[in-house]
Amino acid sequence: MFVYLDNSATTRQYDQVTLEMKQAMEDLYGNPSSLHSLGLASEKRVRAARQHLAESLGAREDEIIFTSCGTESDNTALYGIAHAKRREGKKIITSKVEHPAVLEACKVLEKEGYNIEYIGVDDKCRLDMNQLKAAIDDETILISIMAVNNETGTIMPIQEIAKMKGKAVFHTDAVQAYGKIDLKHTGADLISVSAHKIHGPKGMGALYVKKGINLPAYLVGGGQERHMRSGTENVPGIVGFDAACQIAIPNLNERVAKMAEVRDYLKRGIEDQIKDIKVNSPDDGAASVLNISFMGTRGEVLLHTLEQDNIFVSTGSACSSNKKGRSHVLAAMGLKDKEIEGAIRFSFSEANTIEEMDYVLDKVNAAVTRFRRLGSFR
Ligand code: PLP
Numbered sequence: 001m002f003v004y005l006d007n008s009a010t011t012r013q014y015d016q017v018t019l020e021m022k023q024a025m026e027d028l029y030g031n032p033s034s035l036h037s038l039g040l041a042s043e044k045r046v047r048a049a050r051q052h053l054a055e056s057l058g059a060r061e062d063e064i065i066f067t068s069c070g071t072e073s074d075n076t077a078l079y080g081i082a083h084a085k086r087r088e089g090k091k092i093i094t095s096k097v098e099h100p101a102v103l104e105a106c107k108v109l110e111k112e113g114y115n116i117e118y119i120g121v122d123d124k125c126r127l128d129m130n131q132l133k134a135a136i137d138d139e140t141i142l143i144s145i146m147a148v149n150n151e152t153g154t155i156m157p158i159q160e161i162a163k164m165k166g167k168a169v170f171h172t173d174a175v176q177a178y179g180k181i182d183l184k185h186t187g188a189d190l191i192s193v194s195a196h197k198i199h200g201p202k203g204m205g206a207l208y209v210k211k212g213i214n215l216p217a218y219l220v221g222g223g224q225e226r227h228m229r230s231g232t233e234n235v236p237g238i239v240g241f242d243a244a245c246q247i248a249i250p251n252l253n254e255r256v257a258k259m260a261e262v263r264d265y266l267k268r269g270i271e272d273q274i275k276d277i278k279v280n281s282p283d284d285g286a287a288s289v290l291n292i293s294f295m296g297t298r299g300e301v302l303l304h305t306l307e308q309d310n311i312f313v314s315t316g317s318a319c320s321s322n323k324k325g326r327s328h329v330l331a332a333m334g335l336k337d338k339e340i341e342g343a344i345r346f347s348f349s350e351a352n353t354i355e356e357m358d359y360v361l362d363k364v365n366a367a368v369t370r371f372r373r374l375g376s377f378r
Pocket of ligand 1: 008009068069070071072074101146148149150173175176194195196204205
C-alpha cells in the first residue's frame with residue numbers, strides 16, 4: 001500500500017488540473033498583453049480564472065492578484081501595507097505560530113524600525129485573544145494572523161479579529177485554510193492563498209486585496225495585474241489553479257467530511273492502541289491535520305521508518321526548507337522538548353481511505369513499539 005499523508009506540505013495535482021495545464025501549455029502560449037488573437041485568447045482565460053477565484057473568496061474580480069506562491073502573497077501583503085502606512089504608525093501585530101513567510105518578513109520589517117508584537121497561543125495553538133485585544137492600539141497599522149495553522153490545523157477566529165482590528169489593516173495567511181474552511185465572509189482586508197495546497201500546481205498563488213486598500217506594488221515592470229504585480233502571467237499555472245479551485249471549492253463540504261472521517265478514525269485508533277501519546281491538534285481544528293507526539297520516540301526516525309512502508313508523513317512543518325529545525329509552533333504551545341521531538345503531522349486529502357488508516361495504524365504502532373523497545377534503532 002502507498003499512503004500519502006503529507007497534504008499540508010503539498011498535494012497531488014488533480015488529474016483534471018494536469019490535463020488543463022497541458023492543454024494551456026500547448027494552445028494558450030500567447031502573451032495575455034499581446035494585442036493579437038492569441039494574446040486575447042490567453043487574456044480571456046486568465047480573466048475567467050480570476051473570476052472563479054474571486055467567487056471562491058466572496059470577492060470581486062478586481063480584488064485578486066495572481067502571484068507565484070503563498071510566500072509571495074504573504075511578503076507582498078506585509079511589506080506593502082507596512083510601507084504604505086509607515087507614517088500612520090510603526091506597530092505590526094502577528095502571532096508566534098505564523099508560517100516563516102510571515103515571520104521572516106516581520107524580522108525584516110523589525111530591522112527597518114517597525115515594532116512587531118507576537119501574540120502567544122495555548123497548548124492547542126489557540127490564539128490568546130486577550131493579549132491580542134490589549135495589543136491593538138492607535139499605532140497599529142497591520143495585523144497578520146493565519147486562518148489555519150499548518151502544523152496543528154487550529155482554526156483561528158479571523159472573523160472576530162476582523163471586527164476588533166480598529167484602524168489597522170488585517171491580513172490573513174489562508175494558505176492552509178483555502179479549500180478546508182469557507183473563506184467567503186472573513187472580513188479580512190488581505191487574504192493569501194496557494195494553489196498547491198488544493199491539488200493545483202506548485203509555484204502559483206493569489207492575494208485578495210479588498211477594494212480601497214492601498215497596496216504598493218512589490219514587483220514593478222510591465223504593469224500586469226493592474227500594476228500591482230508586474231511580470232508576464234503564468235498562464236498554465238493560472239489555468240491549473242482555476243481547475244483545482246473549481247473542483248476543491250464547490251465540493252468543500254464533501255471533501256472535508258471525507259478528511260474528517262479518516263482523521264477521526266486514525267486519531268481514535270492511535271488513542272486506543274498506543275500508550276504515552278499527546279494529541280497536539282484541537283478537536284475542532286481543520287479536518288486536514290492531525291499532530292501527535294509519541295513520547296519516547298523521535299519524529300524524524302519514525303518518519304523514515306514509515307517511509308519504508310510507503311507511508312509519507314511529516315514532522316512539524318515540511319513546507320519550509322528549515323526541515324531539521326525545532327518546531328517554533330509546538331514550542332510556542334509550551335510543549336516540552338521531548339514532546340516536540342516525538343511529534344508527527346499526519347495531513348489528509350479527500351483521497352485517503354479508512355483501509356489506508358488501518359494500514360497506517362498498524363505500521364505506526366509497530367514503529368513506535370520498536371523504537372521504545374530499542375531506543376533509536378538507527
Ligand atoms: N503559509 C502557510 C500557512 C503555509 O503552510 C505555507 C506552505 O508552504 C505557505 C504560507 C507558503 O506557501 P507556498 O509554498 O505557496 O509559498
